[in-house]
Amino acid sequence: MRYVNIDDVEAGQFLGKAVYSGNGTVLLSAGVQLTVYMVNTLNRIGVTMLYIQDPLFEDVEAEDILQEATKQTLIHGISDTFEAVRSGKEWNAQKIGTSVEKLLTDIIDNKDLLIELTEIRTVDNDQYVHAMNVCLISTVMGINLGLNYIQAKELAIGALLHDIGKTGLSAEEEIIPGVKNHHTWRGFEKLKNKREFNLLIAHVALQHHERVDGLGIPRGLAGEEIHIYAKIVAVANMYDHLISHLEGGKSLLPHEACEEMMAMSEQQLDREVLIQFTRMVSVYPNGSAVRLSTKETGVVVSQHRGLPGRPVVRIIRNEGNDIDIKEIDLAQETTIFIEGVLA
Incomplete structure (x- = not known):
């Protein structure tokens, strides 16, 4: 592909x-x-x-950590939940928990894969794909940072529901950050009384827009005042926003988003969480066309765990009636670099 x-x-x-x-x-x-x-x-x-x-x-596949059935369960679950909140009905916390358990199983089974966020987004599914992506990134980071299964499940639920407070809220209603109508507060209020959930899950919704330098919202928490779950979700949330729908401008390519986020280290985002993030996200997804420093163009065909910026690139040349195919493993060819992505 x-x-x-x-x-x-x-x-x-x-x-x-x-x-x-x-x-x-x-x-x-x-x-x-x-x-x-x-x-x-x-x-x-x-x-x-x-x-x-x-x-x-034809041998190139997206490195999907999640099975198609898991994706459908997650998107369907978050869609039903948001629709229930929007209409003022009670929503099924058990259904969210079951969806997250499927996600955890897939992550544990595919722990050696890099994360590639290449789910096809539409205007209709964007909100739900965003929730799923943030949940996936956050959970993988959490496990790699040493969270146990119960903690990883709490983090995954909080990540999946981090924007639940936006449901039924117009942009005009959220013009004053920090007051009780901000979506972080609204999300906290919707989650804190769910008996099936640990209160920490509600704090993910409340704190995911806090900054480690204390200049975030809604409470201006800083450093260790921000829970680790919220620090993780903040990184995942930022990345998915940058590569999908950058407000007021063009979406960034994965490697551009990573560079921009590293500049936020110890200001907006936690440094240790960022370092873990850069080790597990694919900055050049399989199937992407790239230009190398040799001026050759090719397609990324496979990845190296721990070296997301050094994939294997396949170069194809037409020479008369013959096709010449070669692959360059950038983990081995250390003097060759990717200069650009051909979108």
């Missing part, structure tokens, strides 16, 4: 990875042959990147 910009997708190509609707059902299945109507519709609903099947890269 190749990971390509929607503007480069042509009718007749085959979809490499499923696209989900807002409630977790499959909108388009992997393997479907795309028509002009489908491509135009995907463009209209906000899709910017797609996985496309390619015979020259």
Whole structure:
């Protein structure tokens, strides 16, 4: 598969990875042959990147930590929860707990994989994919930082529900950070009385916009006053926002987002959590087209755990009637670097 910009997708190509609707059902299945109507519709609903099947890269797969069934369960669970909150109904905490247990099982089974956030986003599913991504990143970081299973589950639930306070809240209603109508306070209020949940889960919603330098919201907590769960979710939340829908500008590529976040170390974000984050997120996802310092262009085909910036790149040249294929392992070729991503 190749990971390509929607503007480069042509009718007749085959979809490499499923696209989900807002409630977790499959909108388009992997393997479907795309028509002009489908491509135009995907463009209209906000899709910017797609996985496309390619015979020259048929062995290349996205490094998915989560199974498709787990993703559907998570998105469906968070969709149902937010809809219940929006309509003022009681929501099922047990369903969220079950979804998170499936996520934990997948993470433990795939602990050697790097995180690649390449889920196809639409206007309809963006809020729920964001919640799932933040949950995934946070939980992997938490486990790598030494949390036990119970703590990791608490963190995962808090991460999945960190924005529950935004449900039913317009931007105009949240114009004064720090007051009780801010979504962090609202989220805390919605979660603190859930008997099935530890109170720490509510504090994730309350504290995920605090900064380690004390200049965050809603309470201006600093350093060790901020719980480790919230510090972890703050990093995951920042990364997913930067690569998906940067407010007032263009979304950043994964390696650009990582560079920007490192500049926030010990100001907005916790340094130790950031270091752990950079070790487990893929900055050049499989299928991405890249340009090397040798001026050659190729496609990322595999990753190295612990060296996310040094993947294996496949370069294909057409020489007359022959195709020349070579792979460069950047972990071995230490004088060659990725200069840019070809979106």
